Structure formats: structure tokens, C-alpha cells
Amino acid sequence: MTEDVTDYRVQAEGVEKAFGENKVLKGVSFSVARGTATTIIGPSGSGKTTLLRALAALDVPDAGVIRVGDQEIDFAKPVAKDKLRAYRAQSGFVFQGHNLFPHKTVLENITEGPVIVQKRPKAEAEADALALLEQVGLAAKRDQYPFELSGGQQQRVGIARALALKPKVVLFDEPTSALDPELVGEVLSVIRDLAVEGWTLVIVTHEIQFAKQVSDQVLFTDQGIILEQGPPAAVIGDPQEERTQQFLNRILNPL
Structure with a gap:
């Protein structure tokens, strides 16, 4: 992977992941700069959570090169267990359903x-x-x-x-989707504070207004690819792709 003068905490190139015949990620590439918040939005089944889990190697990609923190892996090649362990240690994962030890x-x-x-x-x-x-x-x-x-x-x-x-990066998998509506605000407030403090965050979310407020970068995924990416003012405020426009219109202007 080519190094960049910018301090990126995450760099992904050509990430692929399939479950059986279902190819969920189709050559995804993007970067996350240190101290920034990236949100991933898109319809159900678009590959958002699989992408997040691939970054953490909770679902090991089939191909692609990913660097998180100071660990880089080419997933098209066999990966030693100690290398995978060191790679996974670079990120912290916040699950949709808490996953606390009862x-x-x-x-x-x-x-x-x-x-x-x-x-x-x-x-x-x-x-x-x-x-x-x-x-x-x-x-x-x-x-x-x-x-x-x-x-x-x-x-x-x-x-x-x-x-x-x-961790070098904190990954959030739809952190409010399992919550009652009145509890959503308290969790989003904590995440907003982390962004202000300079943590590097990647957040899969369906909370579009939150994404607009907290993000330095928004990725819109559809059918296993990143269809549109950029600052929230562009992707959410002025989307160029018809599919992005349809998705946001449905979310922001429900019947």
C-alpha cells in the first residue's frame, strides 16, 4: 500500500467479502484520517456492517489490503495468527446489541x-x-x-x-438501533463528545441528522460498493448519485 503524507488511521484498498455465493463487499477502498469521524450510511443489505466487521477482522476479508493503526494486512494472502491478533488490537468495537458479560x-x-x-x-x-x-x-x-x-x-x-x-480507531455498528427512541440521544451525545475530543471514529448509522452533524466524511454504500463519499455537506446536503438521492429522500421525508 502506498504511504500518504497525511496520518491515516485506516486505509482500505480493494476489500472484498462474500458469504457463499453472496458477494457483500466488491472492492471497497477508502481512508480515514486520524482524529476524524467517518459515518457509513446506506440501505439495509448494502454491506455497511460487513465493511465495519472487515475493518476489525471480525469477518476476515477474502481480499484487499487494510491498514489500521500501525498494522497492515493483505487479506488475499494467508495471515498468521499473531499478525491477525496484533491487527485486531488496533481497533475497539462497539456492538449493536451491547455484548456485555451478564x-x-x-x-x-x-x-x-x-x-x-x-x-x-x-x-x-x-x-x-x-x-x-x-x-x-x-x-x-x-x-x-x-x-x-x-x-x-x-x-x-x-x-x-x-x-x-x-485503540487507534473506534468502530460503531449502528450503536442506537437496539435502543428505545428516548435513549438514543444519550448515546449519540457521548459519541459526539468523542469526535470533539479527537478520537478516530468509524460509525455505521441510520441516524442521518447525527451523521450530518458529527461527520468529517460520509460514505454511502449500496450493493457492496461505496457509491458516494465526501463531507456531509456534499453527500447528505447535495448528493450527486440518483441512488443516494432516493435513499436520503426516503429517510428524511417519510410519508
């Missing part, structure tokens, strides 16, 4: 990765976790279990858990 407290959920995976001292991991809980407004919930929290609170714990790994 038998662990909020504090234990956040410190699990740093202590078990990264082998950091427990006291250091707990201090970082408490600071993150303060940041997401849940310091008082440290000893509670996931079932004692609202959906929005669980998602904020999920965000703190991803940040605790000190």
Missing part, C-alpha cells in the same frame, strides 16, 4: 480486555475504567450488573469498554 459488573466488563488481553496491571486498568465511566456519565454504576441498566446505559458501558483498550 455475570460481570460494569467495572469488570470494562477492565476485562485490558487485564486479560493486554496484560495491564489491574489497578491501572481499574483507574482508567473509572475515568471512562466518569466520562460517559456512569461513575455511580460501577458495581452494577448489565441487567440493572437501561439499554442506553449498557451501550455507554460498551463504549467505555472499547475506549479502555486505547
Whole structure:
């Protein structure tokens, strides 16, 4: 992959992924600059979540070169387990459905990765976790279990858990789609703050107004390709592709 003078936290070239006969990603290429927020929008089945999971190698791509942080992999070639492990450690993933350990407290959920995976001292991991809980407004919930929290609170714990790994990029898979409408705002507010603080974010979302407000870059995906990309004023405010126009009109002007 050709290096660029800009400090990119993510660079993807020609990423492909199929599930059986269904080719979900068809040669996707894009870059994410350090300290910026990129949102991925598009219709259901367009490949948004698969692209995000491919960046984290949760779904290992069939082909393409991806660099995340200081780790680069050519997925068309066999990948050693230790190389894949180092690559995955570059990103933190916030799942759509929280994915918290139900038998662990909020504090234990956040410190699990740093202590078990990264082998950091427990006291250091707990201090970082408490600071993150303060940041997401849940310091008082440290000893509670996931079932004692609202959906929005669980998602904020999920965000703190991803940040605790000190990743080079944080990946969000539709972080509000499983929430009741009244809880959406509290999660989007936390993500908005992270963008302001300079975290590098890639967010799959159906919240178009949020994407417009928080994004430095918007990718519109359709049928496994990036059909349109650029700043939100262009992609959302003045889309050039007919498919993008149709999608946004349906979302922003429902019957």
C-alpha cells in the first residue's frame, strides 16, 4: 500500500467479502484520517456492517489490503495468527446489541480486555475504567450488573469498554438501533463528545441528522460498493448519485 503524507488511521484498498455465493463487499477502498469521524450510511443489505466487521477482522476479508493503526494486512494472502491478533488490537468495537458479560459488573466488563488481553496491571486498568465511566456519565454504576441498566446505559458501558483498550480507531455498528427512541440521544451525545475530543471514529448509522452533524466524511454504500463519499455537506446536503438521492429522500421525508 502506498504511504500518504497525511496520518491515516485506516486505509482500505480493494476489500472484498462474500458469504457463499453472496458477494457483500466488491472492492471497497477508502481512508480515514486520524482524529476524524467517518459515518457509513446506506440501505439495509448494502454491506455497511460487513465493511465495519472487515475493518476489525471480525469477518476476515477474502481480499484487499487494510491498514489500521500501525498494522497492515493483505487479506488475499494467508495471515498468521499473531499478525491477525496484533491487527485486531488496533481497533475497539462497539456492538449493536451491547455484548456485555451478564455475570460481570460494569467495572469488570470494562477492565476485562485490558487485564486479560493486554496484560495491564489491574489497578491501572481499574483507574482508567473509572475515568471512562466518569466520562460517559456512569461513575455511580460501577458495581452494577448489565441487567440493572437501561439499554442506553449498557451501550455507554460498551463504549467505555472499547475506549479502555486505547485503540487507534473506534468502530460503531449502528450503536442506537437496539435502543428505545428516548435513549438514543444519550448515546449519540457521548459519541459526539468523542469526535470533539479527537478520537478516530468509524460509525455505521441510520441516524442521518447525527451523521450530518458529527461527520468529517460520509460514505454511502449500496450493493457492496461505496457509491458516494465526501463531507456531509456534499453527500447528505447535495448528493450527486440518483441512488443516494432516493435513499436520503426516503429517510428524511417519510410519508
